[in-house]
Amino acid sequence: LVTDTPKSDFDPVAVAKAWRDINGADRKATINDIAEMAGVSKKTVSRIINESPLVRGETRQNVKEIMDVVGYVPDPQARGLAFRHAFLVGMIYDNPNPQYIVNMQQGILNGIAGSDHELVVHPCDRTSPDYVSRAQAFIERQKLFGVILTPSVSEDETMARMLREAGCRYVRIASVSLDEEEHMLVTHDRHGARLAAEHIAGLGHTRIGHITGRRGFRSAVERQAGFEEGLATAGLTLTPNLIFEGDYTFQSGVNTAEQLLKQLPRPTAIFAANDEMAAGALQAFRMAGLRSPDNITIVGFDDFQIATTIWPRLTTIHSPVCDIGEQAARLLLKPDEASDTERENLLPTLIIRETSGPANSQAP
Amino acid sequence: LVTDTPKSDFDPVAVAKAWRDINGADRKATINDIAEMAGVSKKTVSRIINESPLVRGETRQNVKEIMDVVGYVPDPQARGLAFRHAFLVGMIYDNPNPQYIVNMQQGILNGIAGSDHELVVHPCDRTSPDYVSRAQAFIERQKLFGVILTPSVSEDETMARMLREAGCRYVRIASVSLDEEEHMLVTHDRHGARLAAEHIAGLGHTRIGHITGRRGFRSAVERQAGFEEGLATAGLTLTPNLIFEGDYTFQSGVNTAEQLLKQLPRPTAIFAANDEMAAGALQAFRMAGLRSPDNITIVGFDDFQIATTIWPRLTTIHSPVCDIGEQAARLLLKPDEASDTERENLLPTLIIRETSGPANSQAP
DNA sequence: CTGAAAGCGCTTACAG
DNA sequence: CTGAAAGCGCTTACAG
Numbered sequence: 174l175v176t177d178t179p180k181s182d183f184d185p186v187a188v189a190k191a192w193r194d195i196n197g198a199d200r201k202a203t204i205n206d207i208a209e210m211a212g213v214s215k216k217t218v219s220r221i222i223n224e225s226p227l228v229r230g231e232t233r234q235n236v237k238e239i240m241d242v243v244g245y246v247p248d249p250q251a252r253g254l255a256f257r258h259a260f261l262v263g264m265i266y267d268n269p270n271p272q273y274i275v276n277m278q279q280g281i282l283n284g285i286a287g288s289d290h291e292l293v294v295h296p297c298d299r300t301s302p303d304y305v306s307r308a309q310a311f312i313e314r315q316k317l318f319g320v321i322l323t324p325s326v327s328e329d330e331t332m333a334r335m336l337r338e339a340g341c342r343y344v345r346i347a348s349v350s351l352d353e354e355e356h357m358l359v360t361h362d363r364h365g366a367r368l369a370a371e372h373i374a375g376l377g378h379t380r381i382g383h384i385t386g387r388r389g390f391r392s393a394v395e396r397q398a399g400f401e402e403g404l405a406t407a408g409l410t411l412t413p414n415l416i417f418e419g420d421y422t423f424q425s426g427v428n429t430a431e432q433l434l435k436q437l438p439r440p441t442a443i444f445a446a447n448d449e450m451a452a453g454a455l456q457a458f459r460m461a462g463l464r465s466p467d468n469i470t471i472v473g474f475d476d477f478q479i480a481t482t483i484w485p486r487l488t489t490i491h492s493p494v495c496d497i498g499e500q501a502a503r504l505l506l507k508p509d510e511a512s513d514t515e516r517e518n519l520l521p522t523l524i525i526r527e528t529s530g531p532a533n534s535q536a537p
Numbered sequence: 538l539v540t541d542t543p544k545s546d547f548d549p550v551a552v553a554k555a556w557r558d559i560n561g562a563d564r565k566a567t568i569n570d571i572a573e574m575a576g577v578s579k580k581t582v583s584r585i586i587n588e589s590p591l592v593r594g595e596t597r598q599n600v601k602e603i604m605d606v607v608g609y610v611p612d613p614q615a616r617g618l619a620f621r622h623a624f625l626v627g628m629i630y631d632n633p634n635p636q637y638i639v640n641m642q643q644g645i646l647n648g649i650a651g652s653d654h655e656l657v658v659h660p661c662d663r664t665s666p667d668y669v670s671r672a673q674a675f676i677e678r679q680k681l682f683g684v685i686l687t688p689s690v691s692e693d694e695t696m697a698r699m700l701r702e703a704g705c706r707y708v709r710i711a712s713v714s715l716d717e718e719e720h721m722l723v724t725h726d727r728h729g730a731r732l733a734a735e736h737i738a739g740l741g742h743t744r745i746g747h748i749t750g751r752r753g754f755r756s757a758v759e760r761q762a763g764f765e766e767g768l769a770t771a772g773l774t775l776t777p778n779l780i781f782e783g784d785y786t787f788q789s790g791v792n793t794a795e796q797l798l799k800q801l802p803r804p805t806a807i808f809a810a811n812d813e814m815a816a817g818a819l820q821a822f823r824m825a826g827l828r829s830p831d832n833i834t835i836v837g838f839d840d841f842q843i844a845t846t847i848w849p850r851l852t853t854i855h856s857p858v859c860d861i862g863e864q865a866a867r868l869l870l871k872p873d874e875a876s877d878t879e880r881e882n883l884l885p886t887l888i889i890r891e892t893s894g895p896a897n898s899q900a901p
Numbered sequence: 902c903t904g905a906a907a908g909c910g911c912t913t914a915c916a917g
Numbered sequence: 918c919t920g921a922a923a924g925c926g927c928t929t930a931c932a933g
Binding site: 567568569579580583586587611612614615616617618619620621 | 909
């Protein structure tokens with residue numbers, strides 16, 4: 174006797190608009206509201222949220238339209254409780270360079286944009302004896318989806334073991350591979366340093382110095398090795414008395430450069446393992462009455478802001494920190510889709526500015 | 538027939554240890570486990586978690602000991618779902634200075650340490666038309682406990698209104714009060730700039746220039762006003778032709794300083810509204826053949842790293858960014874406990890280094 | 902392709 | 918001072 178409205182006449186948009194008009198902006202729709210409006214079970218709505226293929230096309234269409242109209246977003250808190258993990262990505266770091274941190278954070282945010290995840294930050298201090306257990310408490314308490322580690326914590330095997338044992342997804346960003354491919358994003362510092370060597374050698378320099386990074390940091394090893402490899406290609410070698418150990422700080426650049434200038438005949442070109450030390454070296458040159466590039470060539474590594482705010486502006490190796498963060502986040506979220514071609518775009522590149530010049534113009 | 542063990546003989550530690558031995562490290566205790574071990578309802582355990590006074594002392598003692606032994610930590614996800622908010626504090630910012638961001642993050646982390654909260658970051662771009670609605674989506678999706686805003690987003694009334702309407706707790710960090718006390722952490726930039734003026738006037742300078750911050754940023758207004766107030770105290774005024782507008786960047790410091798040096802007689806001292814611009818000015822001096830402090834005095838604001846990596850090192854106004862972040866977080870978590878004395882320790886201070894010298898030695 | 906039941910680990914509202 | 922019931926908004930495991 175009663176004529177049921179045929180399913181094809183069901184107007185999801187009208188239903189959703191009516192709901193929205195009744196409930197106003199104050200009340201957020203839940204999975205139950207959506208299910209009721211669509212005339213399906215909450216399980217079906219759940220399937221659509223999680224992109225399960227096991228839903229009829231028309232059903233999916235209707236439900237999605239309703240979600241759109243009422244602006245439904247599943248509650249990450251509730252999903253997290255049911256999934257037994259939060260929709261949070263952690264960044265664990267100890268690198269003291271603010272610009273590195275901020276760029277990396279931005280990159281990770283770019284990488285998780287569009288997913289339902291947020292970024293929660295966890296700076297730490299490797300010299301603290303309980304720093305691994307604090308990191309463990311952090312990930313277990315919040316049941317993090319996964320974490321991204323930057324140097325130098327990324328190089329710590331104790332930390333990596335803790336993460337494996339805790340069953341926490343992780344990606345380590347490091348200058349060289351230290352783990353299975355799915356857990357690594359390699360920055361190829363060695364390649365970058367090779368570019369610096371080729372540039373310096375190409376300018377005709379033969380008496381070349383190097384200021385290394387902090388001993389024990391893998392990047393310091395890689396950058397020195399790459400630099401020596403690059404020089405070797407040009408038939409040059411780095412003599413031990415022209416290698417000084419810095420610690421990546423401005424002051425260590427000043428100090429080591431002063432030492433380098435005492436070596437006679439003094440070097441006509443220096444490669445510093447980061448911009449900060451290169452800037453320090455430049456200051457030491459100035460105090461010693463030397464000008465770059467006229468009297469001496471200096472090349473840095475990182476291409477952070479300091480490279481362009483000092484004068485003359487620094488020739489350096491650019492490392493795409495932001496893109497690296499983005500790829501690391503992608504790898505963490507979807508380990509299967511990580512493509513090799515994307516990773517190749519993450520190689521360091523040479524940026525030539527005003528601190529490098531030909532050797533013949535630089536009388537010792 | 539069976540003798541029940543009297544309650545006072547109940548050994549919570551032994552019970553907890555037994556549980557731990559059976560279940561091992563893989564299984565985390567839940568509120569139900571704790572309740573069962575203690576022989577109380579989960580509601581009682583919940584009361585203890587939330588520090589309700591409505592629990593008998595002995596009961597509380599027993600339950601706490603059990604929690605300790607098994608290392609129980611309540612699941613923030615589950616609490617969040619029941620409480621209808623996450624245990625997450627958001628930081629919303631657009632300040633482009635990496636060191637400011639990192640220091641502020643560290644301060645906030647210090648302020649929330651010991652609470653069960655974590656910090657989730659949300660950089661944004663005020664020039665983007667949907668930046669407020671994106672921030673809104675961020676806080677509503679994650680049901681944030683509250684947010685901390687730094688300049689310049691903290692100065693945006695549209696953003697503040699959105700937060701009020703969304704019912705989200707918030708603290709605005711700004712150079713001057715813009716909201717009710719519970720929502721404000723004031724950095725008193727005006728006071729800091731006054732110190733700069735007193736310092737410069739005290740050195741005997743009378744021909745004084747100022748490089749302002751970006752027009753529209755409240756800090757720029759406050760720093761200029763404070764500087765003029767300080768000069769007025771010494772009977773000095775800032776003449777309009779010695780005021781140039783910068784935008785807080787290094788390059789704008791270079792450009793405005795060049796303009797200032799063209800004014801004749803040229804100023805013998807300049808106050809730049811931040812270190813970045815002061816460093817730029819210093820570079821302009823050098824290119825013009827002037828040396829600081831011998832020929833010209835320059836004072837900055839912020840006391841970021843650049844102040845000590847340039848040479849000569851910059852006299853500047855130190856702003857305790859990290860402490861400010863910590864207090865802002867405290868205020869957000871416990872608005873009632875905010876004390877005025879603590880806030881007073883947050884005032885900017887003068888740091889005298891090598892770029893300021895007496896006026897009489899500085900022949901124009 | 903779809904759904905009813907039970908559960909994630911907590912809290913609120915109510916009762917005693 | 919304490920607890921049994923219902924619920925927060927989702928998912929898993931099972932059944933059809």
